[in-house]
Amino acid sequence: MARRRRGAGPRAHWFLLLLWMLVLLAELGFNGYVRQVGADGRSAPRVPAHPAAAPAEVTGAGPVLTLDRDGKVTSRGMPAGTIALTFDDGPDPEWTPRILDMLAKHHAHATFFVIGTRVNAYPELTRRILAEGHELGSHTFTHANLAIIPGWRRQLELTLARNAIAGATGREATAMRPPYSSEPAAITAADYAALLDVGRAGYRIVLSDLDPQDWRRPGIAQIVSAATPAEGAGGVVLLHDGGGDRSQTVAALDTLLTQLAGRYRFTTVAEGLGLPDGTVAAGTADRLRGDALRWTQATSRWVAGVTTVLLQIALGLALLRLALQVFSARVHVRRERRRRGRPLRYLGPVSVVVPAYNESATIAATVRSLARNDYPRLEVIVVDDGSTDDTAGIVYRLGLPGVRVVQQHNAGKPAALNTGIAHARGDLLVFVDADTVLAPDAIGRLVQPFVAADVGAVSGNTKVGNRHGLIGRWQHLEYVVGFNLDRRMLDLGECMPTVPGAIGAFRHEALADTGGVSAATLAEDTDLTMAVIRAGWRVVYEDSAIAWTEAPATLRQLWQQRYRWCYGTMQAMWKHRRSIVERGAAGRLGRRGLSYLLLFQLLLPLCAPAIDAYALYGLVFLPIWQVAAVWLGFAALQALGAAYALHLDGERYGPLWTLPLQQVVYRQLMYLVVLQSSATALVGSRLGWHRITRLGDARVRRDIRRAGSGRP
16 A cells, blocks of 8 residues: 555564574573483483403503503502592582582592583582592583594583683693593493593593492492402592482492591592692683683573473464364354355445555456445445556446546555545445455355444455465465464454454444544554454454455565564554453453464464474484474374364365475564564564565466365
8 A cells, every 4th residue: 555664674683583593592502412412312322232442551551541642551540548539420419518528527538520511500519629628520521421422522522621610610620530431441442542532632531440330329338348449459439429319329438438447548539649739720711711601501501491481382372272273163163054044134235445556466356356246236446545557547447337436645555445434335344455356245245244233343254366386375374274263263252353454344333433444553454453342343253255365475575464464463452452451342352352462473473483493402402203293293283273274164175285384484484573573563663564566467366266166
């Protein structure tokens, strides 16, 4: 209709949204990496059944190794009478403090090989370990098995763990224990290759002499026995302060320290070997990187939690909407079936108003379809709103009886509708867009609900005429499944917020009560419908009054149309927000209709990106079968709902094959529309009109004829 200042294009918003999505995926990906959930859903390593052994100089060495760049191995062992207690997989908020308290009770010291992600989560515990005289060592960043990951990942694990410790304590660990390691005799060739990388990174590698396997929880006595060296010998004992229930470890530690008191010295690895302290001062850059890493990890955990909530909300709302639609449709069909057998009644003269601005491509087909309607005493008023093409001339040359043309200066669609209302002679008015073709009995069926004196407006059943191509089929499914199923449900709830501009009827008295069509919003049809309801009238849906409209043929045109619709709906909702606290019909609109729009037209699309983000996240970090089951299950439910909607509307099921593709492309476009509309509304910008270019070609007209004949 009217030409207004064009708003800024969406490209900048798309870039910002794409950037936000990339950041979201990066945060989710980092959280998945931190949690170490593999693609097969397991965190335990996978190793060959019969791995090759490492060189004999390694398997026969002591538990503390130093490897130079040439692979030369130097090993050490604890001296007699000395036990180096070591604890892996912490810090843990429950078990690490209890183990520290137990060590303090017995005046013993130990070495803690900490996981970088746990250090980031509990930096105060890491600092307490050092403050109480214990030694810190690295246990990688995510407890990764260094023997089965590529070299770049090994370096990443070591670097991130070093940064995490530096950020939390200001110190760097010089000792390192690879996860899933034990005594030197158990080292495989793959382990040895990983140990070479660790040694070249400058770490002292600490394995163990005694591994009680306390993580299996074999019993306190078994742990104590396995952790006790041969009489007089020293040793490195491998225990755990994280990764599960460590109550047996704590109890066994108390028993071990009590039984061996006075016979053994319990100390750190470095002190037991007479080496310098196991940590050195970290550089400023490492501390800053550590702080940034800790904040990134905390943020990623928060983002993952919020995304999970949004995902649950989106799935819950989608399933709730589908259930409400199907249930309401069944009730609506039964009600309409009882009424459908009655003969059509003549309800007095009807005036059809067709606002038109540069509609030369489609106006002839629209006017001809109106002239062919079988309702008696029908006048058609085409309001030419300052067209610069031959719109008015085409209508004049048709020479159809009962068709008038009213020309005015360009003032916009609401003004054109008000002009048509002013020239209308009938008590019942039908508004039809200039790109819409009506079924021959559409007007007669559309006005039948006006038999009830309290009905102020009636919505017809709008269908997509140009269904060729994916975009056309997607919109066809959206109209049948979304719009028309919604109207059945909202009709039952007596809170239908929109009578579409393509085909809708109004009682003249109801229009007078609202003061005509307002230009305050970009969704004049929604604004007018809400005003009619608030004036005390009832708005109903007549599914047998069928019209075919020409839908946008390109993604850009679709974007422009839906952007205007969405923004205009937001404007109308805000304009009529007081209906929430009003009584009667207005209250039903506010508490039912506006709530429905808020939940399913705004909140659901705003939460919908979480579904796609989690789908991409799941492909990498979750079991494939689980992701596929959820996606296919949800798609199957939507397909069943769509099939039911097509059945109700007498449509064929052919377009259902495009539904999976619709979830990949079309749905994203729709929630992008809502996201940008929300952003536009929040910043207070005013959106300009985006007129859709109509084709009106033979192919479109053929599609409309085929749709009218029951073929897709």
